[in-house]
Amino acid sequence: MIRAKVYGAILAVLMVLFCGILVDSRFRGHSAVRLRDLRAVSKVVPSADPGMDNSARYIRHLGLSTPGSAFPDYPGQPDYLPSGMMWPPPPFFVGSAPQGQLFRAEESTTEGAER
Amino acid sequence: MRPLLYAVDFGLKGLLRQKTKSLSITALFALIVFLFSGIDFMSNALYHETLKALAFQPSIIIQNVRAGRQVPINLVDVENIAQIPGVSTVKGRVWGYYFDPFTAANYTIVGDSGDLTELWDLRETLPESAPSHTGAQPMKSGEALVGEGVIKIRRVRPGGVLNFQDYAGHPISLKVRGTFSSSVSLWAHDLILLTEEDARRLFGLDPGSAWDIAVYVPNEFEVPKVGEKILRIIPGARVIATNQLKRTYGSSYGFRSGVVLSLNVTCLLAFLILAYDRVARLSHEEQREIAILKAIGWQTGNVIRLNMLQSLILSLTGFLVGIVASYYHVFVTGAPLLRIVFAGWSVLYPPHPIPPSFDISKVFGLMFLTVVPYIAVGILPVWRAAVRDPEEVFRS
Numbered sequence: 001m002i003r004a005k006v007y008g009a010i011l012a013v014l015m016v017l018f019c020g021i022l023v024d025s026r027f028r029g030h031s032a033v034r035l036r037d038l039r040a041v042s043k044v045v046p047s048a049d050p051g052m053d054n055s056a057r058y059i060r061h062l063g064l065s066t067p068g069s070a071f072p073d074y075p076g077q078p079d080y081l082p083s084g085m086m087w088p089p090p091p092f093f094v095g096s097a098p099q100g101q102l103f104r105a106e107e108s109t110t111e112g113a114e115r
Numbered sequence: 116m117r118p119l120l121y122a123v124d125f126g127l128k129g130l131l132r133q134k135t136k137s138l139s140i141t142a143l144f145a146l147i148v149f150l151f152s153g154i155d156f157m158s159n160a161l162y163h164e165t166l167k168a169l170a171f172q173p174s175i176i177i178q179n180v181r182a183g184r185q186v187p188i189n190l191v192d193v194e195n196i197a198q199i200p201g202v203s204t205v206k207g208r209v210w211g212y213y214f215d216p217f218t219a220a221n222y223t224i225v226g227d228s229g230d231l232t233e234l235w236d237l238r239e240t241l242p243e244s245a246p247s248h249t250g251a252q253p254m255k256s257g258e259a260l261v262g263e264g265v266i267k268i269r270r271v272r273p274g275g276v277l278n279f280q281d282y283a284g285h286p287i288s289l290k291v292r293g294t295f296s297s298s299v300s301l302w303a304h305d306l307i308l309l310t311e312e313d314a315r316r317l318f319g320l321d322p323g324s325a326w327d328i329a330v331y332v333p334n335e336f337e338v339p340k341v342g343e344k345i346l347r348i349i350p351g352a353r354v355i356a357t358n359q360l361k362r363t364y365g366s367s368y369g370f371r372s373g374v375v376l377s378l379n380v381t382c383l384l385a386f387l388i389l390a391y392d393r394v395a396r397l398s399h400e401e402q403r404e405i406a407i408l409k410a411i412g413w414q415t416g417n418v419i420r421l422n423m424l425q426s427l428i429l430s431l432t433g434f435l436v437g438i439v440a441s442y443y444h445v446f447v448t449g450a451p452l453l454r455i456v457f458a459g460w461s462v463l464y465p466p467h468p469i470p471p472s473f474d475i476s477k478v479f480g481l482m483f484l485t486v487v488p489y490i491a492v493g494i495l496p497v498w499r500a501a502v503r504d505p506e507e508v509f510r511s
Contacts, residue, residue, distance in 0.1 A: 003131070004124035007428065014435035021442045025473035028446075034298050034470060035167070041299040042171030044227050044308055046210040046327075047360075 126424045129404070140389070141433040144485070147386050148437025149444070150379045152481055156445040157453050158372035160472040164301060165364045169357055173206075173329035174338050177345055178353040185353070187324040192348050196330060199344045201337035207325030209314045213279060213307070218268045224307045226314020228254070254310050259289040264304040264465065266294050277307075282319035289313070297467050304465040375453070390489055397500050399511075405500045406508035415501040422497040423490050430486040438478060446471040 130137040177196075179188035190207045197205040209226035254260065259277060271277060277289045295303035315322065330345070332338050335357075342354045397405070405418055444450055449468040500508075 001120060001124050003127040004120045007123065007127055011432070011435075014432070014439065017439045018435060021439065021473060022475070024442075024446070025471035029471045029473065031470070037296065037298045038168055038302075039171050041295065041303050042168055043229075044225050045168070045172075045302045045306065046208060046223065046225060047172065 122421065122424055123428070126421055126428060129421070130425055130428065137429060140429050141436070143386055143389065144430055144433025144489070145437035145440065147383060148434050148481065148485060149441045150382060151376065152438055152478070153441040153445055153450065153453055154372045154375050154379070155477060155481075156441060156471075156473070157450050157469070158368040159474060159477070160445070160469045162364060162368045163472040164469060165368075166361065168302060169360060169364075172357065172360075174332040174335065174357050175330040175342055175345065176355045177328040177330065177349065178355065179327075179349075180351065180353045185327075187320055187326055188328055188349075188352070189324050190328070191323070193328060195348050196328065196345055199341050201332050201334060201341050202330055203333050204329075204331040206329045206331075208327050208329050209311050209318070209320060209325050211314075211318050211326060213317070215269075215279075220264075220268055221305065222265060222307050223305050224309060224314055224317060226309050226311040226317075228311040254292065254308070256310050256313055257288065257290055258292040258310070259313075260293050260295065260306075260308040261291055262295050262303040262306040263297060263300055265307055266291070279317060281317050287313070287317055300465040300467050301469065390492060397496055402500050402503075402508050405497065406503070406505035409501060410505040415498065418501040419494055419497050422493050426490040426493050427486070430489040434482055434486055438481075442471070442473070445469070 177188065178185050180186070188207070193205050193207060196202060206229075211224055213222045213224050214220075215222060261277070265277075266272070269277060271291055273291050273293050275291050277291060279287045279289065281287050289307075289309065295306065309317070314320070318326075320326070330341065332341050338356050338358070342356060345354055346352065408418055408421075409415075444452065446468050449466060
């Protein structure tokens, strides 16, 4: 019976840690103070891309990115997706970047009226 | 309750007889869960953080494109865009990158001379420039608010001076007025905020143009129509909407986590082979154990239940250890093992852990995909061994 009790104690500790994860994610992940800070800084940050990828042009400021481009942002920059890699960037990755036109300009004779 | 405790005790006794094997299976189980959940935690948290920030970003960004490259956009159309029904604010933005050859880091430079009252709470300021109670304190020319990463890599402190070169190579000195707090380091780590005039001087941008135009549309259903009308005003412009960026972020993080997950499939396969080996081919000792249990009166169902209990003990322990370790690794230590995969080769990494984003349904999904198959795969071989005549097993 002692083995079951010892294992029960170990399991209880693990379950407490798991519950701690839930509580921690609830408090830290939904912090109102952080959200307020984020709202404030978003007024000046040019894009929503996290800054951890500032040199990896595919992520930072995607509006400017050119997936698959051979031109680095600065001399000697290691390429995030080197052209010699086994797999090329997948079509969905390239296609979803804002390269093409999102909106289609419709010819309208009532432009003035719509405004 | 008591019979269950006795069953657990008996099962543990069996597992402890093969201590090394049981411990290695638990450790391997924990490692698999650690790898898979870690990737999911990281990509999910980054994606959610990006979406949170995107909620405060402009609904539409207009860029000017020539020969497929972005060029500064003329601000002459700002007034016309502001007249479009549904548009609340239109703002030309002055920003760009600055490559620092001494540190090999790229800084994000933003020029903004607007009302930055909310930002005062975010920074550690110089004593003499503490926020006044009368309202916003606009930044003066020659001053900068900088991210923690810039402070660290350039080894300056608030009050110190940062030296840059403008587009023509002329030196520009900026006094560091304060830093952004760590709560927003994911966005502001590499950020340098200047007055608009200073940023224009740095980039050589004339007053009649900006790098892009931000358009705020409060009603998201009006965004497509507003986008179409913008294209009539500035034909050939690149119009980027929030929804498009959401999709791009989703596929980008999905792609990155997918690449790592596919690399980890080999680990999963190795584990599955081990699990199959453990349960599909019972050792002679295990078969003898089952035969003894049958000989002393255990039913086949009892033997199968005992085996399931043992599998549950191993897999549940490994699973919980893996999940807890993974959460600690990603959201407490800042994922040093996985960060490089999601971060690329950036010089300035925000060192602070990402705020947690924990999806309990995904955790249960992972549990269903690991614990349940591990328990289920052992039923058939144990049943096969249990229905054999004990005498036949003893004689073999």
